[in-house]
Every structure is written in structure tokens, then in C-alpha cells.
Amino acid sequence: MKVTLKVWRQKNRNTPGSFKTYESPELNENMSFLEMLDVVNEALANRGEEPIAFDHDCREGICGTCSLVIDGKPHGPHKGIATCQTYMRSFKDGDEIVVEPFRAKAFPLIKDLVCDRKAFDRIQHAGGFITVRTGAAPDANSIPVPKENADLAMDAAQCIGCGACVAACKNASAMLFVSAKISHLGLMPQGQPERYKRAKAMVDQMDAEGFGACTVTGSCEAVCPKEISLDFIARMNRDYGVALLKGDPKAIKGGGAG
Amino acid sequence: MATLNSNIPSGPLAEKWEHHKFYTKLINPANKRKYKIIVVGAGLAGASASATLAELGYEVHNFVFHDSPRRAHSVAAQGGINAAKNYQNDGDSVHRLFYDTIKGGDFRAREANVHRLAEVSVNIIDQCAAQGVPFAREYGGLLDNRSFGGAQVSRTFYARGQTGQQLLLGAYSALNRNIANGGVKSYTHAEMLDLVVVDGHAKGIIVRNLQTGEITRHNGDAVVLATGGYGNVYNLSTYARGANVTASWRAYKRGACFGNPCYTQIHPTCIPVSGDYQSKLTLMSESLRNDGRVWVPKRKEDCKKAPQDIAEGDRDYYLERMYSAFGNLAPRDIASRAAKTVCDEGRGVGETGLGVYLDFSAAIQRLGEGKVRERYGNLFAMYQEITNENAYQTPMRIYPAVHYTMGGLWVDYNLMSNVPGLFVLGEANFSDHGANRLGASALMQGLSDGYFVLPATISGYLAGQNPGKRPTTDNGSFKEAEENVQTMTKRLLGNKGKRTPDSFHKELGKLMWEHCGMARNEASLQKGIKAIGALREAYWKEVNVLGESNDWNQSLERAGRIADFIELGELMCRDALMREESCGGHFREEYQYTPDDPETKQGLVNPGDVKRRDDQFAFVAGWEYAGAPDKAPILNKEPLVYEEVKMSTRSYK
Ligand SMILES: Cc1cc2nc3c(=O)[nH]c(=O)nc-3n(C[C@H](O)[C@H](O)[C@H](O)COP(=O)(O)OP(=O)(O)OC[C@H]3O[C@@H](n4cnc5c(N)ncnc54)[C@H](O)[C@@H]3O)c2cc1C
Numbered sequence A: 001m002k003v004t005l006k007v008w009r010q011k012n013r014n015t016p017g018s019f020k021t022y023e024s025p026e027l028n029e030n031m032s033f034l035e036m037l038d039v040v041n042e043a044l045a046n047r048g049e050e051p052i053a054f055d056h057d058c059r060e061g062i063c064g065t066c067s068l069v070i071d072g073k074p075h076g077p078h079k080g081i082a083t084c085q086t087y088m089r090s091f092k093d094g095d096e097i098v099v100e101p102f103r104a105k106a107f108p109l110i111k112d113l114v115c116d117r118k119a120f121d122r123i124q125h126a127g128g129f130i131t132v133r134t135g136a137a138p139d140a141n142s143i144p145v146p147k148e149n150a151d152l153a154m155d156a157a158q159c160i161g162c163g164a165c166v167a168a169c170k171n172a173s174a175m176l177f178v179s180a181k182i183s184h185l186g187l188m189p190q191g192q193p194e195r196y197k198r199a200k201a202m203v204d205q206m207d208a209e210g211f212g213a214c215t216v217t218g219s220c221e222a223v224c225p226k227e228i229s230l231d232f233i234a235r236m237n238r239d240y241g242v243a244l245l246k247g248d249p250k251a252i253k254g255g256g257a258g
Numbered sequence B: 001m002a003t004l005n006s007n008i009p010s011g012p013l014a015e016k017w018e019h020h021k022f023y024t025k026l027i028n029p030a031n032k033r034k035y036k037i038i039v040v041g042a043g044l045a046g047a048s049a050s051a052t053l054a055e056l057g058y059e060v061h062n063f064v065f066h067d068s069p070r071r072a073h074s075v076a077a078q079g080g081i082n083a084a085k086n087y088q089n090d091g092d093s094v095h096r097l098f099y100d101t102i103k104g105g106d107f108r109a110r111e112a113n114v115h116r117l118a119e120v121s122v123n124i125i126d127q128c129a130a131q132g133v134p135f136a137r138e139y140g141g142l143l144d145n146r147s148f149g150g151a152q153v154s155r156t157f158y159a160r161g162q163t164g165q166q167l168l169l170g171a172y173s174a175l176n177r178n179i180a181n182g183g184v185k186s187y188t189h190a191e192m193l194d195l196v197v198v199d200g201h202a203k204g205i206i207v208r209n210l211q212t213g214e215i216t217r218h219n220g221d222a223v224v225l226a227t228g229g230y231g232n233v234y235n236l237s238t239y240a241r242g243a244n245v246t247a248s249w250r251a252y253k254r255g256a257c258f259g260n261p262c263y264t265q266i267h268p269t270c271i272p273v274s275g276d277y278q279s280k281l282t283l284m285s286e287s288l289r290n291d292g293r294v295w296v297p298k299r300k301e302d303c304k305k306a307p308q309d310i311a312e313g314d315r316d317y318y319l320e321r322m323y324s325a326f327g328n329l330a331p332r333d334i335a336s337r338a339a340k341t342v343c344d345e346g347r348g349v350g351e352t353g354l355g356v357y358l359d360f361s362a363a364i365q366r367l368g369e370g371k372v373r374e375r376y377g378n379l380f381a382m383y384q385e386i387t388n389e390n391a392y393q394t395p396m397r398i399y400p401a402v403h404y405t406m407g408g409l410w411v412d413y414n415l416m417s418n419v420p421g422l423f424v425l426g427e428a429n430f431s432d433h434g435a436n437r438l439g440a441s442a443l444m445q446g447l448s449d450g451y452f453v454l455p456a457t458i459s460g461y462l463a464g465q466n467p468g469k470r471p472t473t474d475n476g477s478f479k480e481a482e483e484n485v486q487t488m489t490k491r492l493l494g495n496k497g498k499r500t501p502d503s504f505h506k507e508l509g510k511l512m513w514e515h516c517g518m519a520r521n522e523a524s525l526q527k528g529i530k531a532i533g534a535l536r537e538a539y540w541k542e543v544n545v546l547g548e549s550n551d552w553n554q555s556l557e558r559a560g561r562i563a564d565f566i567e568l569g570e571l572m573c574r575d576a577l578m579r580e581e582s583c584g585g586h587f588r589e590e591y592q593y594t595p596d597d598p599e600t601k602q603g604l605v606n607p608g609d610v611k612r613r614d615d616q617f618a619f620v621a622g623w624e625y626a627g628a629p630d631k632a633p634i635l636n637k638e639p640l641v642y643e644e645v646k647m648s649t650r651s652y653k
């Protein structure tokens, strides 16, 4: 099979970009979408043209590095998988495929199809952790966690931090991502002491990064490679609300070590 | 010649670590913040080390080439992490985990390191649970376990099919907390391209910013490499595409010895190669062997039949037949070699004949499809995406693929290389797995090194260093190293040959698989060395790297890494050639059990199993760079002394 690619090419943030059209060499339907791009890139390089920059690493749907909006959909045509898990058998011989980067104000473009998603890291610096020093942990089985809670926390924790939710949202909201992080830790007993403080700090950082508001259209859930549920957004909003009601935590007076 | 002093503490094996911690010099809390430590890598090993060192009060600078620490290759681990918790009451203990690991490594690991690993394993699980890692649980809320190859107890902790991601997110969260409070300065999209050695000590690194191309110098009182394994030297492997050897290789070229480079792990359960365009091989977690049965047809003629049409009596469940005590849970090296053997006999399945069945029909009958789905649903889905086949209805087809490297930079008991001040953690070092790693032990080792070992040992080195006298980045060694990096970049971009870097990587991968793969022999290794040497020369004549140096340039990144892989490939072949024995994952065809050997007759091993030669090869090979890629490297040896365990025939029958 062969396909025609309409690909976004942009040298860097400060240079305007545009679509370029490329005819693929002969392909095999068992190739992954990224392997198809590899083959196209080899052909480009052999002609002396600079290959298309795109992000990838694990190529098995877990590192969250691959991105791409394929024919208007982040991570391509299928539900519950990432771009790297998309195979050419999902396309037909002769198809024209439009490939763009994830676009959002908070994800500035680096080159061609690569954007900078460090805003996600900064949100987690703000509070995405449980404060426990190395070596200070009690025996793991001294804190039983009801299986239902552990399973639900795991549902949230599956998030691979790819940012497709942001790319899919017309407001470029990061609520699905942030809510998954907050819910994962907030559902575990270990995460309770900092639960509300964490929710507030992370949501505030999310706003500061320039992500938009959520209007619950669900386009994020639809493209999430791990099918993270919108329910977590409701959880996060509850925790954030409680955090606002509680205000800043008060210090307990006295009792310091002498 | 380098000196390889293992610095194993004296005293009884089980007390060495406690004693050593007590006698290692400490640095008082007020002074710690004066020390600056460079950590390269933020996988399980690097992230856990950075966070813990910062908690102790050191000034930590962390570098990763990824855009975020969360994307380190550790994220991809599926199956689980071992710990001697004995929560299942099935007879596990620190000693058993120690023994299984030593035996699993075919008696080529250092006893004292492995014992420490087993001791520390229990603390790791506690630490991770406290961080909120959502491990699988039983209905009572306590932690669940499963079994992995090479063990007869259930000591593997897991988080669905993504234990690696969950443990990494735990370590990353600890790192984040320390970034937020100023203890760690994090540099992302920052690739280390050289090690700076001042007066024989590691005192800094040279880094390229992948977004801007800017090259910068960074100094420190010690340098820690936690930069992962080098399996991508084979091009096709289960590693993330970006995983590379550059940090280790550049350190090697600055004097750090490379330990046992030829020890590679070929994992038995991966999806077979389907075409030349392929960029990676996908692992199907070893946990599948808990319930899946491995077989091929007894007769060649049946190979092209649909598996359903092959009668039960015409199937050869070869692992169960050959290794009855461990059956489908035989260790990886053994299971891989057995798969190769049956395929070489012409009994492989699938289009290429390089495949064996992993069959779940018995498990589905016994447990029901629902239960199998609950246990392995994500893996079955992944299999279907890639192959378009439904493994609930037809057996999976699997074949071995390169998965892990036991070799790595040589380190002593303190995890310090022979270059003082250079520490190496995680998969990047050679230390704990001998000639074969057991499943679920890499995550354990990475976190052990990072959370518990390095933070306790590094003070022993730092106590002898004066942070007030730390070399500054105007020092001549920094200048020389930076120029070295600039020269290589210019050379790559200026070369204007005719071939892409990737085409060389493919060629190298094929050479490595052919000459230094699952079965090796003298003549073929010698051919490999010649061919790879020629490839190295061709590379510098013919490679064409497009784009610019002061820009995001993935071709340039890859070109530098591939240049290093080519040189490494040659060293691996040399190591494999030197090691005239078979052990673990290193199988030299000349050294295998025959039907006439007493061990075979006693029923300990099968004909064709690996045969060690302890009298001559019970040592770690530490290869030293001889100053130029075409000069033969120097072999240093660290003898392996076993005090507690007797080196014996490794039997899984
Ligand atoms: C598919 C797969 C499944 C696996 N499953 C399991 C399992 O179930 N259980 C188990 O125990 N083990 C498993 N393993 C092995 C295990 O995952 C790895 O050995 C381990 O995670 C390695 O961790 P690490 O911290 O040493 O290195 P990595 O996680 O590879 O991290 C390397 C880090 O170094 C950085 N880096 C590298 N070079 C440079 C440079 N030059 N400059 C700057 N930064 C650099 C990278 O950015 C990254 O942060 C699996 C491996 C694979 C491939």
C-alpha cells in the first residue's frame, strides 16, 4: 500500500509553519504508524531533505512521548491506544492522511510535530507527591488498602502524561490529566494528609500554565490512550472545593522538639 | 592497567552491609549542602538516587535527555518487582532470594552485592507503598504477589501490566518534591556527551541541550551515571528507541572499565519479527508463563497447520519436558535457547518459522476466560493490536528478543567505578545479575541502588574531597572535553556522505545478532569483529547527517549514539570471544553439555545446556579503553570469590 501524507512542517517556534505533502514509499499494513514515518523519513534523508521531526520512545503505549494529531484526532483513529500503537492496516491504499502536532498554548512547538509538554512536569512539582523520606516507610502491609480503592487509584494512575486530552479539548484544558494525578494519590490512604493541599496546589499551577477551562464535553476521555474516566474530574473539583473551604492549613501551636 | 578492587567488606556475608554502613565515613549535615552531585538519568535508579541524595542535604543536579524524567525507559517494565517479603508464607527469605539470584546469574555475580540486594529488597516495597504506588492487592487490602521465572516462590509485586510506570511515577514524585523544595535542579532534554576527569577524578560532564543545541559544562564533586542499558546495539530489541550507551561509552573512553559487555539477556516471550521495516520488538510479559504453556509441533510437517488442528499428542511442550521442576517458568536464558533449538530443528511456527506457541487454552478451561482476561487483558489486547490475532482463541506466537544487558560499567561494592568519583547505578552498571538476570530483578536493583545503596556509600568518597576546591568549569579538562564534543558534532554534520545513520544501525544490529546473539562461536565472533571494525570505518566515510547543530536535530542525536554503538558492538564481540565458556545468556557453542557428561547422566542438565569453566573463567572482565577505537582494548580481571555459596552446576530439572 501507499499513502499521501500532509504533514505540518515548522522549523521552530519563531518561524511560521505550513503543510507539506509527501508520497509514501511502498508500505506494509503491519507497520506501525511511526514505522511508516521512519520509512518516509529514510526516503527524505536519502533525497537530502531533512526528516520530519516527531516524538517517540517506547513505541508500546506507555511512555507518553508520542503525540501527533492524525486526521484531526489526537493519537489517531482508534480508541484507547496511542499513536505508536496505531497500525497501517487502519488505513487504506491511496488514503491521504493529515498529520499535525498537538496544539495548545501551554504546549509550545519545538519543531515540526514536536511540542514542549514540560508544563505537565511543573504541575506535578507543585504537589504531585506524598511526602515521605526514603527509609521512613512502615512495613508495606501495615497499611491495608481496600482492593476497590487500589483498583480505582490504579485506573487513574494509568495516565501516561501524553497530553492528548489537552490537544483534543477546544479550550486546551488539562483537567483530565490533573484530575488523574490528584485522584491516584487522593484515593490511597497514604495520600490523605496532603489531599486537599495537593489538589489546590496542582489546580492553581495548571491555571498558571495557561491551560483552559473544562466544559465537560468529554473529548478528552474519548482520545485518552488509557481511557481515563471523566469521573475523576468531578472528584478533583470536589477536592478543590474542600480545599477552598478549608483555607490554608493552620499550624498547630507548641509541641516542637526542644 | 586499571586496578579493579571490589572493596567487598570483610565479615560474614549477612553482616557485611550493616558493618560497611557503620564504618563508611559520614558527612555532617551542615557540610552536606556544600557538596554538589551530578546525576545523569532519572529512571528508577537515577530518580530514586537524586531524590534521596537531596533529602540527605546534598546539592543535586539531575540530567535527562528525555523531555521529562517520567519517560525514562523504566516506564515500560510490565511484569513486576521482586522482594523477599515472604507475605505468601511460601518459604521465601532474604537468603532464598539471594541464592536464586546468584544461581540465576549462573554464578557470575558478586556474592556480597547480591546479598545486599536481597536484604534491601524488603525496604523498597515499603518505600514504594508509602509513596502511593498502587500495587495489586488482595480483597483483604494486603499486597498480592505472583511468580516469575527462576523462582519457586511467589515474591513478585506488581501493578497491573505496568509495574515500571507505577514505580517510576513513585520515584518521579519523590524527585518532584525535591525539585520543588530546591534540593534538585532538573535539566531535561539535556544529553550528557562527555565525562570530565580532573586529576584522575570524575568532576563534571559536558551536556548538549537538545532543543537549542547549546553545549554547556557542569562541575560536581561526584558524577553518578544511571543511564540504563545498551541492548539497542542490536537495533531491534524490546528497549525504547531512545535508549543508548552514549553516557557509559564516553565514560569508558575516559578510563572507566566496561564490565562483561557480552552478557546480554534475550527474553523468551516477545512478538516475532515480521518485516525489515520493524523498529522495535514488543515484549509479552514473562508473567504470561504463569498460565501459558509453551509448545511446538513434534513433527516438522505439522508446522504450517493451524494450531487447533494439531492433536494434543502431536505437541511438544518442550520446557515442561526438558525442565520438569520449573517447566514453563524456567529462567529466561534457558527458555530462549530452548526456543531457538526447536526452531533450528525446523519445528518453529508462523510465516518465518521463527516462533513458538504460548498457549492459554488450558488456563482458559481451568480458570475461565474472565479470569485470564483479568490477569492479562492488557497484554492480550497489545498482542492483538500488533498481530491482529485473538489470543483467547488461538495461541500467541512468540520468539526471543534482546531485552536487557547484564554487562555495564564496572563498579566496586560502593557502586564506584575505577575512576574515583564516578558512580554507576541501575542497568548501566554490571553488578548484580551475573550472566543472566531473573525476571522482576532489574526494577529491584535500580531502586536498591538509588534509594538505599548509593546514598549510604557515596559519603565514603565525598569525605575525602574538599568541595571548596571543586574544579571550576574553566579548568583545562572541561575545555578539552567540550572541544571533544564540538569536534565530533562538526565531524558528523560536515561529513556529507551518502548513507543515513539509521541504515548503519540496522546493519550493525544484523551483524550483532548473527555473530554475538543467542549462540556464539569463535570463528563467527572473529568474523563479527572484522565486519564491525569495517562498519566503523565506513561510518565515518559514508554517513550523512542532515540539519544543523544549533537546533532540534534528531538525526544528529542518533548519529552520535550509533557511532558509540558500533564501537561497543566490537567490544562485545571481543568479550564474547575471550570468554571461552558458556554461562547464563552467553552461550558459546564449543562449551555445552553432551550426553556423555556425568552431569547429563545424573540428570542435572540436558545435553546442549551451557557449560561453565569455573577454573578459568570465574572472573569479571573489566575492559579498558586503549586510547583509540582501532586499538585492542586491555582486559583486566576481578576474580569472583565465593565465600558462602558453592559454585555448582545450575540445574532447573
Ligand atoms: C519492555 C521491558 C519490560 C521490562 N520489564 C521488567 C520487569 O517487569 N521487571 C524488572 O525488574 N525489569 C524489567 N525490565 C528491565 C528494567 O525495566 C530496566 O532494566 C530498568 O528499568 C532500568 O532502569 P534504569 O534506571 O537503570 O535506566 P532507565 O530507566 O533506562 O533510565 C535511563 C535514564 O538515563 C537517561 N539518560 C541516558 N543516557 C543519557 C545521556 N547521555 N544524557 C542524559 N541522560 C541520559 C535517560 O533520559 C533516562 O532518564 C524491563 C525492560 C523492558 C525493556
Ligand code: FES
Pocket: A055, A056, A057, A058, A059, A060, A061, A062, A063, A064, A065, A066, A082, A083, A084, A085, A160
Ligand atoms: S512512544 Fe511511548 S507511548 Fe507512544
